[in-house]
Amino acid sequence: MYRLPTRCVHAGTIKDLKEKGINSPVYTSTAFGFVDQDGPIYPRYLNTPNVKAVAAKIAALEESETALVFSSGMAAISALLFTFLKQGDHVVFQKGLYGGTMHFVDQQLHRFGINYSIASSQSVTDMESAIRNETRLVYIETPSNPLLNITDIRAVAELASAKGIVSVVDNTFASPINQQPIRLGMDVVLHSATKYLGGHSDILAGAVATSRQLSEQILKTALNFGGSLNAITLYLLERSLKTLHLRVDRINRNAMQIAQFLDTHPKIRKVNYPGLSTHPGHIVATGQMKGFGGMLSFETEGQDALSFQKKLRLIKPAVSLGGLESICCSPALTSHRHLGAAGRRDEGIPEELIRLSVGIEDAEDLMADLDQAL
Numbered sequence: 001m002y003r004l005p006t007r008c009v010h011a012g013t014i015k016d017l018k019e020k021g022i023n024s025p026v027y028t029s030t031a032f033g034f035v036d037q038d039g040p041i042y043p044r045y046l047n048t049p050n051v052k053a054v055a056a057k058i059a060a061l062e063e064s065e066t067a068l069v070f071s072s073g074m075a076a077i078s079a080l081l082f083t084f085l086k087q088g089d090h091v092v093f094q095k096g097l098y099g100g101t102m103h104f105v106d107q108q109l110h111r112f113g114i115n116y117s118i119a120s121s122q123s124v125t126d127m128e129s130a131i132r133n134e135t136r137l138v139y140i141e142t143p144s145n146p147l148l149n150i151t152d153i154r155a156v157a158e159l160a161s162a163k164g165i166v167s168v169v170d171n172t173f174a175s176p177i178n179q180q181p182i183r184l185g186m187d188v189v190l191h192s193a194t195k196y197l198g199g200h201s202d203i204l205a206g207a208v209a210t211s212r213q214l215s216e217q218i219l220k221t222a223l224n225f226g227g228s229l230n231a232i233t234l235y236l237l238e239r240s241l242k243t244l245h246l247r248v249d250r251i252n253r254n255a256m257q258i259a260q261f262l263d264t265h266p267k268i269r270k271v272n273y274p275g276l277s278t279h280p281g282h283i284v285a286t287g288q289m290k291g292f293g294g295m296l297s298f299e300t301e302g303q304d305a306l307s308f309q310k311k312l313r314l315i316k317p318a319v320s321l322g323g324l325e326s327i328c329c330s331p332a333l334t335s336h337r338h339l340g341a342a343g344r345r346d347e348g349i350p351e352e353l354i355r356l357s358v359g360i361e362d363a364e365d366l367m368a369d370l371d372q373a374l
C-alpha cells in the first residue's frame with residue numbers, strides 16, 4: 001500500500017480511458033443507461049462513478065474496507081444512527097459532542113422510541129457503566145468540540161467489541177492524516193467533510209468509513225433518506241482530498257506554535273490543545289494521533305469573547321472550521337448556543353471560551369494578530 005500522501009493524490013481516481021486525462025472525469029448525469037445486472041446507477045443510490053471515486057479515496061485514507069459519501073456531516077450521522085437503532089434500543093454518547101449532533105439526538109431519538117445516555121465524562125469507565133442490555137451503539141468524538149478533550153479510542157473499541165455493540169467515532173477534528181480509528185479497532189468513522197476533507201470553506205459534505213458489511217446496512221438507510229452528494233461537489237471534494245496531507249501538516253505546525261504562544265501569554269487564562277504536555281489528554285493523544293490538529297480553544301483574562309474577537313484584524317470571527325483561513329468563534333454564541341447557560345456549565349464550556357480553527361497562513365502573522373487583540 002502506498003503511503004498517506006500518495007494515497008491522497010492517487011487513490012480512487014477514475015481512469016479516463018477515452019481521453020487519457022489525469023483527473024477523474026465528472027459524470028453529471030442523473031439518468032444512466034441500464035446496462036448490467038448490478039442494478040441501475042442513480043445518484044441517490046450512492047453509486048455513480050464520482051461517488052465511488054471519492055468513497056474509494058476516503059476508504060484508502062481511513063484504511064477501511066469501504067466508505068460512503070453524503071451531502072453533509074449530519075446526513076451521514078442521521079443515516080448511521082437510524083441504521084443501527086430502532087424502537088426500544090439504547091445508545092451511549094460520550095459527553096462533549098458537536099452541538100449539532102447533540103441537537104439531533106435530543107430532538108429526534110426519543111420521538112422514535114430510541115433511548116440514550118450521555119456518559120458523564122470521556123472516560124471509558126463512565127461509558128461502560130452507561131451500557132445496558134438494549135445498548136446497540138457507542139458514539140464518541142475525539143478531539144472533542146470545543147474543549148479538545150481526548151477519548152481513548154482503543155479502550156472504547158475494546159469495550160464495544162466485548163459488549164457486541166457498534167463503535168462509532170467522529171473523526172472530523174483530527175482527519176485521517178492525524179488519526180486513523182479503524183486501525184485502533186473502531187467499527188465506523190464519521191466525518192463532516194465540510195471541514196478538513198473539503199478544506200476550502202466552500203462545500204458541504206459528509207462521509208462514513210467502515211467495513212463492507214456495515215456499509216451495506218448503512219446504504220440501505222441512506223438511499224431512503226436521500227442525503228446524496230452532487231457530481232460537482234464530489235469533484236471539488238476529490239480535488240481537495242489530494243492536498244489534505246499538505247494542508248493538515250501545515251495546520252498542525254501552525255496550531256502547535258500558536259497553542260504554545262497562547263499558553264505563556266499573560267492575558268490568557270487557559271488553552272485547550274492536546275499537543276500541549278499540560279493537556280489532560282496529552283498522553284492518550286500521543287498514543288493515537290500522529291499530529292494534534294488545527295483546533296484549539298482558550299479563555300482570555302479580563303476581556304469578554306465578543307470584544308476580543310472584534311479586535312482581530314486577520315483572523316475572522318466565523319462559524320465552521322477546517323479551512324485554509326484561520327477563523328474563530330464563541331461556542332456560547334454559536335455551536336453550543338442552544339444548550340443555554342446552565343447546559344454549557346454542565347458541559348464545562350465557559351461563556352468566554354474562544355475556539356480557533358487554525359489555517360495555513362504564516363504562524364507569525366496569526367500570533368501577531370492574537371497578540372495585538374489581547
Ligand SMILES: Cc1ncc(COP(=O)(O)O)c(C=O)c1O
Nearest residue numbers: 072073074098170172192194205
Ligand atoms: C465534529 C463535527 N461533526 C459533525 C458536524 C456536522 O457536519 P455538517 O455541518 O457538515 O453537517 C460538524 C459541523 O460543524 C462537526 O464539527
